Amino acid sequence: MKDTFEERLTRAMNLRASGEYEAVLTLMIELAGERPESAFVQYQAAAIHDRLGLEKAAVPYYEKSLALGLSDPEDEANAYLGLGSTYRTLGDYENARRVLMCGRGKFPSHRSFDVFLAMTLHNVGEHTEAMRLLLLLIADTSGDAEVVAYKRAIAFYAENIDRIWPGDDDSD
Template sequence: MTDDVTDGRDGLLAEAIRLREQGRQEEARARLVELATRYPDDAEVAYQTAWAHDVLGLEAEAVPFYERALATTGAGALSTEDRRGALLGLGSTYRVLGRYGQAVDTLRRGAEEFPDDGALRTFLAMALFNTGEHHESTRLLLNLVAATSDDAHVRRYRRAIESYARDLHETV
């Protein structure tokens, strides 16, 4: 008889995450791939499997797992924090793979869902740069710097920076 806590989905997932956290990335990935095969509709398993591929530099292999995790809705959907991480992970992965339009779309969706997340806006700015949207990229970064900088000099000029961010061609 198997122990449900140890051998069940939750126990196996927890063990795979532990392996990843211990730096045993390949072992964690193998366990997660097995889990994803066993639980193909499980958003959390798909997200963790995507992450395991990403940390190993296997971005192309991570994409379908990210997509699967984000496509799951309803009771089995990702938690808010995992959804935030999956949107950033997928968008960043698309960018690394040169799929810049998909990166922009994914990261823009993430920034709209999580407007307080500076990392999503930063990665969106990088993807916008890759698509040649330099004005929008710079605008996003200037607003982020103005809103989040601890630098006293930046804080002193916050209003001016935000004003110029709205129209970078303005010189007055």
């Protein structure tokens, strides 16, 4: 007797928890084909492809999961982050920026979007904005006492990273 869909999905989740990713991949491809209308299953298929370094194959699963609408906000945020990051690693910086900005707008408390967006901005030569995002992230989230002591200065310089102040010398 063949296992039910739910039993196979549970097995896939258990295999993933135990690190048996290749077996999960096989199961998730099968399950995603059987339930193309399940955003959760499409997302899980994307995530396992991504985990195994199969970024190009992960994209359609991520896209479909987001188009279908994930019910769990954490899954949705992770799908946006996964798709944006995947586009970036594939060199598709325009789509990476679009997806990461969308995810960042929907989930502003997920500061990991700032990190991946900064990497994307770096890739397209927008170094000042990339640095600004990272400096603000550091200022806002660091618990390191030395960084906290300079939080205001770091936040100020994040907005003025390219500014040069005149010196106090007596020349000319």
